[in-house]
Amino acid sequence: GQSLEQPSEVTAVEGAIVQMNCTYQTSGFYGLSWYQQHDGGAPTFLSYNALDGLEETGRFSSFLSRSDSYGYLLLQELQMKDSASYFCAVRSHNYGQNFVFGPGTRLSVLP
Amino acid sequence: KAGVTQTPRYLIKTRGQQVTLSCSPISGHRSVSWYQQTPGQGLQFLFEYFSETQRNKGNFPGRFSGRQFSNSRSEMNVSTLELGDSALYLCASSPTGTSTDTQYFGPGTRLTVL
Numbered sequence: 001g002q003s004l005e006q007p008s009e010v011t012a013v014e015g016a017i018v019q020m021n022c023t024y025q026t027s028g029f030y031g032l033s034w035y036q037q038h039d040g041g042a043p044t045f046l047s048y049n050a051l052d053g054l055e056e057t058g059r060f061s062s063f064l065s066r067s068d069s070y071g072y073l074l075l076q077e078l079q080m081k082d083s084a085s086y087f088c089a090v091r092s093h094n095y096g097q098n099f100v101f102g103p104g105t106r107l108s109v110l111p
Numbered sequence: 112k113a114g115v116t117q118t119p120r121y122l123i124k125t126r127g128q129q130v131t132l133s134c135s136p137i138s139g140h141r142s143v144s145w146y147q148q149t150p151g152q153g154l155q156f157l158f159e160y161f162s163e164t165q166r167n168k169g170n171f172p173g174r175f176s177g178r179q180f181s182n183s184r185s186e187m188n189v190s191t192l193e194l195g196d197s198a199l200y201l202c203a204s205s206p207t208g209t210s211t212d213t214q215y216f217g218p219g220t221r222l223t224v225l
Contacts, residue, residue, distance in 0.1 A: 033213075035216075041218070042115075042201065042216035042217060042218050042219060043154070043201070043203075043216045044216065045213045045214065045215070048213070087153075087154065089154075098156045098159075098167050098168075098169055099144065099146075099156050099214070100156065101146075101153060101154035101155075101156075102153070103153045104153060104154075
Protein backbone atom coordinates (compact mmCIF):
# COMPACT_ATOMS: atom_id res chain seq x y z
CA GLY A 1 0.00 0.00 0.00
CA GLN A 2 0.95 3.56 0.37
CA SER A 3 1.01 5.74 3.46
CA LEU A 4 2.40 9.00 4.70
CA GLU A 5 3.31 9.81 8.28
CA GLN A 6 3.43 13.22 9.92
CA PRO A 7 3.83 14.28 13.55
CA SER A 8 0.43 15.17 14.94
CA GLU A 9 1.35 18.45 16.63
CA VAL A 10 4.11 21.03 16.66
CA THR A 11 4.31 24.17 18.79
CA ALA A 12 6.59 27.14 18.20
CA VAL A 13 6.80 30.83 19.04
CA GLU A 14 6.37 33.85 16.80
CA GLY A 15 9.46 34.68 14.81
CA ALA A 16 10.90 31.19 15.12
CA ILE A 17 11.60 28.58 12.44
CA VAL A 18 9.73 25.29 12.40
CA GLN A 19 10.24 22.14 10.36
CA MET A 20 7.40 19.68 9.78
CA ASN A 21 8.37 16.26 8.52
CA CYS A 22 6.65 13.81 6.23
CA THR A 23 7.81 10.25 5.75
CA TYR A 24 6.19 8.01 3.21
CA GLN A 25 5.93 4.44 2.05
CA THR A 26 4.90 4.30 -1.56
CA SER A 27 6.61 2.62 -4.43
CA GLY A 28 6.23 5.37 -6.95
CA PHE A 29 4.83 8.84 -7.06
CA TYR A 30 5.11 11.99 -9.10
CA GLY A 31 6.03 14.46 -6.40
CA LEU A 32 5.34 15.69 -2.88
CA SER A 33 2.86 18.48 -2.27
CA TRP A 34 2.11 20.52 0.83
CA TYR A 35 -1.20 22.07 1.79
CA GLN A 36 -2.25 24.38 4.62
CA GLN A 37 -5.67 24.23 6.22
CA HIS A 38 -6.95 26.67 8.81
CA ASP A 39 -9.73 25.57 11.14
CA GLY A 40 -13.00 25.68 9.25
CA GLY A 41 -11.24 26.46 5.98
CA ALA A 42 -10.30 24.69 2.79
CA PRO A 43 -6.84 23.26 2.15
CA THR A 44 -4.69 25.66 0.15
CA PHE A 45 -1.64 24.73 -1.88
CA LEU A 46 1.75 25.75 -0.49
CA SER A 47 4.51 23.95 -2.34
CA TYR A 48 5.39 21.07 -4.66
CA ASN A 49 8.62 19.10 -5.04
CA ALA A 50 8.86 17.13 -8.25
CA LEU A 51 12.57 16.50 -7.79
CA ASP A 52 14.84 15.98 -4.83
CA GLY A 53 16.05 19.15 -3.20
CA LEU A 54 14.77 22.37 -1.78
CA GLU A 55 12.01 24.58 -3.16
CA GLU A 56 11.63 28.04 -1.67
CA THR A 57 8.60 30.32 -1.82
CA GLY A 58 8.90 33.30 0.46
CA ARG A 59 8.82 32.20 4.10
CA PHE A 60 8.01 28.62 3.08
CA SER A 61 10.51 26.02 1.88
CA SER A 62 9.93 22.38 1.09
CA PHE A 63 12.42 19.58 0.73
CA LEU A 64 12.25 16.12 -0.79
CA SER A 65 14.63 13.17 -0.63
CA ARG A 66 13.31 10.18 -2.54
CA SER A 67 16.22 8.00 -1.46
CA ASP A 68 15.29 8.60 2.19
CA SER A 69 11.50 8.52 1.57
CA TYR A 70 11.33 11.81 3.40
CA GLY A 71 10.29 15.36 2.98
CA TYR A 72 9.73 18.41 5.10
CA LEU A 73 8.12 21.82 5.11
CA LEU A 74 10.08 24.65 6.68
CA LEU A 75 8.37 27.82 7.86
CA GLN A 76 10.51 30.82 8.77
CA GLU A 77 9.66 34.00 10.69
CA LEU A 78 6.58 32.36 12.13
CA GLN A 79 3.45 34.46 12.46
CA MET A 80 0.31 33.85 14.48
CA LYS A 81 -1.62 33.37 11.23
CA ASP A 82 0.54 30.33 10.45
CA SER A 83 -1.35 28.38 13.13
CA ALA A 84 -3.06 25.73 11.02
CA SER A 85 -2.83 22.11 9.94
CA TYR A 86 -0.28 21.18 7.31
CA PHE A 87 -0.68 18.16 5.06
CA CYS A 88 1.78 16.45 2.79
CA ALA A 89 0.35 14.60 -0.20
CA VAL A 90 1.54 12.42 -3.06
CA ARG A 91 0.00 11.40 -6.33
CA SER A 92 0.86 7.78 -6.79
CA HIS A 93 1.88 6.09 -10.03
CA ASN A 94 0.38 2.87 -8.88
CA TYR A 95 -3.07 3.43 -7.44
CA GLY A 96 -4.93 4.98 -10.31
CA GLN A 97 -2.97 8.15 -9.75
CA ASN A 98 -5.02 8.90 -6.67
CA PHE A 99 -3.93 11.60 -4.34
CA VAL A 100 -2.98 10.35 -0.88
CA PHE A 101 -2.76 12.81 2.00
CA GLY A 102 -0.86 12.46 5.23
CA PRO A 103 -2.72 12.80 8.55
CA GLY A 104 -1.52 16.36 8.95
CA THR A 105 0.53 18.27 11.51
CA ARG A 106 -1.26 20.83 13.63
CA LEU A 107 1.02 23.84 14.13
CA SER A 108 0.35 26.17 17.04
CA VAL A 109 2.23 29.46 17.04
CA LEU A 110 2.50 31.10 20.46
CA PRO A 111 3.11 34.81 21.08
CA LYS B 112 -11.29 34.28 -11.33
CA ALA B 113 -13.87 32.97 -8.95
CA GLY B 114 -12.73 30.08 -6.77
CA VAL B 115 -14.21 26.64 -6.37
CA THR B 116 -17.73 26.80 -5.00
CA GLN B 117 -19.65 24.08 -3.22
CA THR B 118 -23.29 23.90 -2.33
CA PRO B 119 -24.80 23.51 0.12
CA ARG B 120 -22.31 24.48 2.81
CA TYR B 121 -24.12 22.62 5.55
CA LEU B 122 -26.50 19.70 5.44
CA ILE B 123 -28.27 17.59 8.04
CA LYS B 124 -29.75 14.26 7.04
CA THR B 125 -30.96 11.13 8.77
CA ARG B 126 -29.77 7.58 8.32
CA GLY B 127 -31.06 5.90 5.21
CA GLN B 128 -31.60 9.10 3.27
CA GLN B 129 -29.59 10.11 0.25
CA VAL B 130 -27.80 13.34 -0.47
CA THR B 131 -26.41 15.18 -3.49
CA LEU B 132 -23.57 17.68 -3.19
CA SER B 133 -22.54 20.09 -5.90
CA CYS B 134 -19.20 21.53 -6.94
CA SER B 135 -18.44 24.24 -9.48
CA PRO B 136 -14.75 24.30 -10.43
CA ILE B 137 -12.66 27.30 -11.34
CA SER B 138 -13.48 28.45 -14.85
CA GLY B 139 -11.38 26.52 -17.36
CA HIS B 140 -10.55 23.67 -14.99
CA ARG B 141 -11.57 20.28 -16.35
CA SER B 142 -10.56 18.01 -13.48
CA VAL B 143 -12.66 17.75 -10.34
CA SER B 144 -11.73 15.54 -7.39
CA TRP B 145 -13.77 14.78 -4.30
CA TYR B 146 -12.47 14.10 -0.80
CA GLN B 147 -13.97 13.11 2.52
CA GLN B 148 -12.39 14.68 5.60
CA THR B 149 -13.01 13.33 9.10
CA PRO B 150 -11.05 13.77 12.33
CA GLY B 151 -10.28 10.08 12.50
CA GLN B 152 -9.41 9.29 8.88
CA GLY B 153 -8.11 12.62 7.62
CA LEU B 154 -8.45 13.53 3.96
CA GLN B 155 -9.46 10.56 1.86
CA PHE B 156 -9.76 10.55 -1.92
CA LEU B 157 -13.19 9.61 -3.23
CA PHE B 158 -12.97 10.02 -7.01
CA GLU B 159 -11.78 12.23 -9.82
CA TYR B 160 -13.63 13.31 -12.92
CA PHE B 161 -12.14 14.68 -16.09
CA SER B 162 -14.12 15.63 -19.17
CA GLU B 163 -17.26 13.95 -17.82
CA THR B 164 -15.47 10.64 -17.20
CA GLN B 165 -14.49 9.14 -13.87
CA ARG B 166 -10.75 8.80 -14.14
CA ASN B 167 -9.82 7.55 -10.69
CA LYS B 168 -11.67 6.12 -7.73
CA GLY B 169 -10.75 5.74 -4.08
CA ASN B 170 -11.62 2.93 -1.74
CA PHE B 171 -15.21 3.81 -0.87
CA PRO B 172 -18.37 1.70 -1.15
CA GLY B 173 -20.67 1.93 -4.13
CA ARG B 174 -23.06 4.13 -2.13
CA PHE B 175 -20.74 6.96 -3.06
CA SER B 176 -21.06 8.03 -6.67
CA GLY B 177 -20.54 11.09 -8.76
CA ARG B 178 -20.77 12.62 -12.16
CA GLN B 179 -19.46 15.53 -14.12
CA PHE B 180 -21.32 17.66 -16.58
CA SER B 181 -20.16 19.17 -19.85
CA ASN B 182 -19.48 22.51 -18.12
CA SER B 183 -17.16 20.64 -15.68
CA ARG B 184 -19.52 21.10 -12.74
CA SER B 185 -19.66 17.97 -10.66
CA GLU B 186 -22.08 16.34 -8.28
CA MET B 187 -21.50 13.72 -5.67
CA ASN B 188 -24.24 11.47 -4.37
CA VAL B 189 -24.33 9.34 -1.26
CA SER B 190 -27.20 6.89 -0.93
CA THR B 191 -28.46 5.08 2.16
CA LEU B 192 -26.62 7.41 4.51
CA GLU B 193 -24.88 5.98 7.56
CA LEU B 194 -23.79 7.77 10.73
CA GLY B 195 -20.18 7.31 9.67
CA ASP B 196 -20.77 9.39 6.55
CA SER B 197 -20.80 12.53 8.69
CA ALA B 198 -17.84 14.48 7.40
CA LEU B 199 -16.61 17.50 5.53
CA TYR B 200 -16.79 16.79 1.80
CA LEU B 201 -14.30 18.78 -0.21
CA CYS B 202 -13.99 19.12 -3.92
CA ALA B 203 -10.89 20.33 -5.68
CA SER B 204 -10.36 21.42 -9.25
CA SER B 205 -7.28 21.60 -11.40
CA PRO B 206 -6.72 22.54 -15.05
CA THR B 207 -5.99 19.08 -16.41
CA GLY B 208 -5.50 16.86 -13.39
CA THR B 209 -1.97 15.95 -14.37
CA SER B 210 0.58 14.99 -11.77
CA THR B 211 2.04 18.48 -11.55
CA ASP B 212 -1.26 20.34 -11.38
CA THR B 213 -2.08 22.27 -8.25
CA GLN B 214 -5.43 21.39 -6.76
CA TYR B 215 -7.67 24.23 -5.67
CA PHE B 216 -10.11 23.29 -2.95
CA GLY B 217 -13.59 24.56 -2.32
CA PRO B 218 -14.86 25.46 1.16
CA GLY B 219 -16.53 22.09 1.58
CA THR B 220 -19.96 20.80 2.51
CA ARG B 221 -20.37 19.81 6.14
CA LEU B 222 -22.68 16.77 6.21
CA THR B 223 -24.17 15.62 9.48
CA VAL B 224 -26.04 12.32 9.55
CA LEU B 225 -28.37 11.81 12.52
